[in-house]
Amino acid sequence: MERPELPLPQLHAFVVLAEELHFGHAAARLGIAQPPLSQQIRRLEDKVGHPLFRRDPGGAALTPAGRELLPAARRALTDLADALAAARAVGSGEAGRLRIGFSASLALTVLPGLLDTFRQRSPAVRLDVREMTSAPQVAALLERTVDVGLLREPPADEPRLRFRTVLTEPFVAVLPAHHPLAGRRTVRLERLADEPFVLLPREEGPQLYDRITGLCAGAGFTPAIAQHAVEWQTVCALVGAGLGVSLAPESIRRIRLRGVAFRRIEPGTARTRVAVAWRADDPDPLVHRLLEAVGDGHPAWNG
């Protein structure tokens, strides 16, 4: 690509003159006097090396060379004006694209409300929403394949990212419906000590995993993992099939499955955090718009 030879202001004058075919009128439309316009055109013609207009009494007319130049000049001007407007819209966060990763368990709780308020405020923004567990979200944020994450139990040792808590919720025990413990309103944690557990694999979300095993440790036992499943949906299904019990954030109660019971646990103080995550240095205004939406549009969700 070589350095541009034709200044845009001259091309602008050229296009307007080509439309008016009259130096006086064109100058008026450009908001300048007539002699400067003559100069602009002359300079442009000098650079092209050939006349672009025939001047005859009564007006001007394009030469073949001028006819050749006109469409490109017009296109370049409108293209640039459009692109500038688009770039400004993107820059100001009125338009663009935002890639959001989210944990599947949030698809039925915070996510819909969040997307809703955001879309209402920024209808021109395209949202790419992709389901992924916590650890991949962190990785995706760092390698910039995702702009915002919505995850559980944000890692504390990640200074390149920022987190903001969206909500906290208690844990519940997930039990087969026919299980003896399902007969009571609440379940004491230590009663699960001898039960086989069904959990997400630790790699998918180390923080949440450690949180859960930590709860068990607090109740004096180490859970025996009988089975892994990568989605809460599956965890519940396996519990319902009698493969074991589980501990889960309360919001997965939304997953209604035959043969599965959810019970509050005792002590009920332990809560799990759901947070939005973003790159600490990300200047993208869309990210900050989304954060506002998180702050304001408080989830119409209650347990």
Place this chain on the structure above:
Amino acid sequence: MERPELPLPQLHAFVVLAEELHFGHAAARLGIAQPPLSQQIRRLEDKVGHPLFRRDPGGAALTPAGRELLPAARRALTDLADALAAARAVGSGEAGRLRIGFSASLALTVLPGLLDTFRQRSPAVRLDVREMTSAPQVAALLERTVDVGLLREPPADEPRLRFRTVLTEPFVAVLPAHHPLAGRRTVRLERLADEPFVLLPREEGPQLYDRITGLCAGAGFTPAIAQHAVEWQTVCALVGAGLGVSLAPESIRRIRLRGVAFRRIEPGTARTRVAVAWRADDPDPLVHRLLEAVGDGHPAWNG
């Protein structure tokens, strides 16, 4: 169309930097020092109102706004460069379009050679060739629907046009083959005094028409027009059918038709001119290129 806000040099710098993603390298490619490049980019970002690049150690990266602007900037630059080259080609006569009107009687004589030499010299030029009689050619030249005309007997009273003689040729008598006069090598003009004539209508080419009737007048008679026809081809056919005789430029001998005889006339001094015509004020280089082709490429045509 509003006045352009983004100077092309800055967009050029922007595109190069977007390709290099490195201020130093981009500056080198632009042939300038690094600080000026930083300034260019900053000025551009100021005008857009938003940053276009993230600067991080190890290089630069496009922001969403920058990504939005890039394709249009690139397109505008290449479009303009291409259009400039095209306009220069057209302006210098290396390319473009030339609209040529010609009298049908020349299609078999001067026209092919002329087009041939011109096309060899200017292969990138598109030629629009359209058949039309003399008077319409003059009109088309004046209203600029044709750039060059190739016609017989150029009018003398048309100062807005210029003419250059391509060739002159004698007249011949067109006779039915069985006509008594066809028995001799030559025909004295006054022998045609009592014959019915077939001619082109005067409106199609007043000069030639007047030339022919003038010849008759010189021989002491006024021809009786029995029939009009708008093409020489048709004139000959009508003569062959016995509707009359005619006087025509020698080159129409090329039209070989059964039952038609061509004979030189006496006196044989009268000749008809074929000329190229163009607008006196036409600056189009293609026109002048064609005139050169007329001058040089002397018709490989001999009666």
Place this chain on the structure above:
DNA sequence: GCGTTCCATATCTCCAGGGATATCAGACCG
């Protein structure tokens, strides 16, 4: 013939933009 219209020329002012050099500041690395 004279005024009008339309564009060109001549001249001047002004300033934004592009360029250079020198220097600074942060991040990374051995």
Place this chain on the structure above:
DNA sequence: CGGTCTGATATCCCTGGAGATATGGAACGC
């Protein structure tokens, strides 16, 4: 901790473009 990347800042110069006003000159119409 100093060297080496990165890009940013600070100054300065200078050109060229864009604007204005005043005037000239050709073509057309009444």
